[in-house]
Amino acid sequence: MLPRGLGRAYGDAALPAASGGLVLETVRADRIVAFDAASGLLTCEAGLSLAEVLRVFVPRGWFPPVTPGTKFVTIGGCVASDIHGKNHHRDGSFGQFVERLQLLTADGSVVSCGPAEERELFLATVGGMGLTGVIAEVTMRLRPVESPWIVLETKPVGGIDHMLESLASSAADWPYTVGWIDCLARGPALGRGVLLRGRHASRDEAGERPPRPRAGRRVPLDAPEWALNPAFMRLFNRVYYAWRAAGRRRHVIPYEQYFYPLDAILQWNRLYGRRGFLQYQCAIPRDVGAGPVRALLGALAASAAASFLAVIKDFGEGSEAYLSFPIAGTTLSLDLPYRGRSTEELVHELDAIVVRAGGRVYLAKDAVTRADDFSHMMPRLGDWKAVRDRWDPHRRFRSAQSVRLFGDPA
Amino acid sequence: MKAAVVGATRGMGRALARLLAERGDRLCLLGRDDAELVASARDLEARGAPAPVATARLDLAAPGGFAAALDAADQALGGAFDALVVTGGAFAPQAELARDPARLERLLSVNFTGTAVLCQMAAERLAARGGGTVCAFSSVAGDRARRSNYLYGASKAGLTAFLDGLEQTYAARGVRVVCVKPGFVKTGMTEGLPVPPFAGEPDAVARTVLAALDRGRPFVYAPPAWRLVMLVIRSLPRAILRRLSF
Numbered sequence: 001m002l003p004r005g006l007g008r009a010y011g012d013a014a015l016p017a018a019s020g021g022l023v024l025e026t027v028r029a030d031r032i033v034a035f036d037a038a039s040g041l042l043t044c045e046a047g048l049s050l051a052e053v054l055r056v057f058v059p060r061g062w063f064p065p066v067t068p069g070t071k072f073v074t075i076g077g078c079v080a081s082d083i084h085g086k087n088h089h090r091d092g093s094f095g096q097f098v099e100r101l102q103l104l105t106a107d108g109s110v111v112s113c114g115p116a117e118e119r120e121l122f123l124a125t126v127g128g129m130g131l132t133g134v135i136a137e138v139t140m141r142l143r144p145v146e147s148p149w150i151v152l153e154t155k156p157v158g159g160i161d162h163m164l165e166s167l168a169s170s171a172a173d174w175p176y177t178v179g180w181i182d183c184l185a186r187g188p189a190l191g192r193g194v195l196l197r198g199r200h201a202s203r204d205e206a207g208e209r210p211p212r213p214r215a216g217r218r219v220p221l222d223a224p225e226w227a228l229n230p231a232f233m234r235l236f237n238r239v240y241y242a243w244r245a246a247g248r249r250r251h252v253i254p255y256e257q258y259f260y261p262l263d264a265i266l267q268w269n270r271l272y273g274r275r276g277f278l279q280y281q282c283a284i285p286r287d288v289g290a291g292p293v294r295a296l297l298g299a300l301a302a303s304a305a306a307s308f309l310a311v312i313k314d315f316g317e318g319s320e321a322y323l324s325f326p327i328a329g330t331t332l333s334l335d336l337p338y339r340g341r342s343t344e345e346l347v348h349e350l351d352a353i354v355v356r357a358g359g360r361v362y363l364a365k366d367a368v369t370r371a372d373d374f375s376h377m378m379p380r381l382g383d384w385k386a387v388r389d390r391w392d393p394h395r396r397f398r399s400a401q402s403v404r405l406f407g408d409p410a
Numbered sequence: 411m412k413a414a415v416v417g418a419t420r421g422m423g424r425a426l427a428r429l430l431a432e433r434g435d436r437l438c439l440l441g442r443d444d445a446e447l448v449a450s451a452r453d454l455e456a457r458g459a460p461a462p463v464a465t466a467r468l469d470l471a472a473p474g475g476f477a478a479a480l481d482a483a484d485q486a487l488g489g490a491f492d493a494l495v496v497t498g499g500a501f502a503p504q505a506e507l508a509r510d511p512a513r514l515e516r517l518l519s520v521n522f523t524g525t526a527v528l529c530q531m532a533a534e535r536l537a538a539r540g541g542g543t544v545c546a547f548s549s550v551a552g553d554r555a556r557r558s559n560y561l562y563g564a565s566k567a568g569l570t571a572f573l574d575g576l577e578q579t580y581a582a583r584g585v586r587v588v589c590v591k592p593g594f595v596k597t598g599m600t601e602g603l604p605v606p607p608f609a610g611e612p613d614a615v616a617r618t619v620l621a622a623l624d625r626g627r628p629f630v631y632a633p634p635a636w637r638l639v640m641l642v643i644r645s646l647p648r649a650i651l652r653r654l655s656f
Contacts, residue, residue: 031453
């Protein structure tokens, strides 16, 4: 069986193993168990969504310590993927703000674990993709904020070295940083894009009005395939870059607009048409320099596999959780329109660059990475497997992803 | 509002209780499962209901306990509740009810007899102290019997008629009666059933109901599209209705 939250994993992490196993949908287990308004300590059933946490607690001056690019994820899912956000360089990943988990393990018992309690089980569950058991309850710390607004500053960046430098130099003063890259730019302009830096607005900067929720738009049908040809995408990128490139600009915007731009377009995946897309995200360690990132962008530009959204970010130190994705260095995220075998081959090619550089891919997005390649990416995979052997020797918890990557029975 | 709520632990009741909590209404939760009631009470306190949100035992199949439960609600809500909201009810697929008389009897008791007796007692209590609101969740299934669910539907048809009469009788004494008729709503109760068009989400239904509660509208369909759907179903000639599979 497999626990499943809001199912936002891009690949097969939340899909059952092929034999038609049981999927435990957790979204109705969404109650708040306790909240301490003095410390920001929140205990909740793991099916509670980040969207609800924002809705209930931002007006009271509390914000999630780490948030991914969508708010439609469960707290349990945040733990299981050990999600990271635009503030990783400063604050680390989600698991580092979790004090305690309550887990339903394979033998039916309810086990409490945390940094100082059943520590190995905790380190295997954070980032463990739901494979150590069902996360039933989470105790975590929220962060106090003065307002629901974000101060955003945008800055055009001419190429990959400039982008990496800018991320590094922004790190001290800006809690949230991320870069958007034009994947179709080649040669000296490789990696050109826009740097988006943000921080929570103070009460004075924000004013009294709460941000108005914007009505979401919905993509009503699958876009036709010809919309994603390189010519169209080149035009799109050029327009976006020009828009952002009018020098440095500063805005005060609602937090939703800064953190969750795609959530405003419900079913945005339909823009990729009926065949959809693969999402690829990798992390490259700091000590190997910009070479591997250049190589990845080069491979992408050469393949004419257009990518609407290429995002680059610097990571700070990784956490101790065994399968946690972030490591100190750089992360790159790409959308690859799915064209069948050629797209999967491209992923294997990118994986090879990542393995050579000592990096890894993100399980919450992974769909086609091979078991062998993955085993070379995670130095603590053995520690993780040992915990699974102890708590779930018969592999009652498994997913389509664990069948592919860890040899679980289908 | 100082509301006694039956069914706040799950589904539409949970969503509605949360809306009440968020606007600071005082709440007392009534039901059968202590652990669930307490867990929901803590959730509602965290969302804005004045603490403590009290809980008390009530089983819609056991009318002998109703007076004590209403007393407990009065006590918990500063001496007198001013609204009773009953969202809870029983459901089972038609085939199971048809072959299991005990199950059928229990469903009819919970959905019709128990709910009617509770609402009658509450209405009388509220009228005696100047007014208030009684709200119960019936169903579109009660608008017309259909082969696919007439046993469940009958329990709701009875409830609808009861609430209709209650509304007419107690309006003059200051008690507003709200009969909610949900169409198909995606909750734990309907899990596994094929989802028809116009299926509702609990949060949206709760908002529709809250608006009706505040205005004291006697009948409300949620989602609203079901008013039209049932108008069509009610006008179908019997010969055609007999042949419908849904």
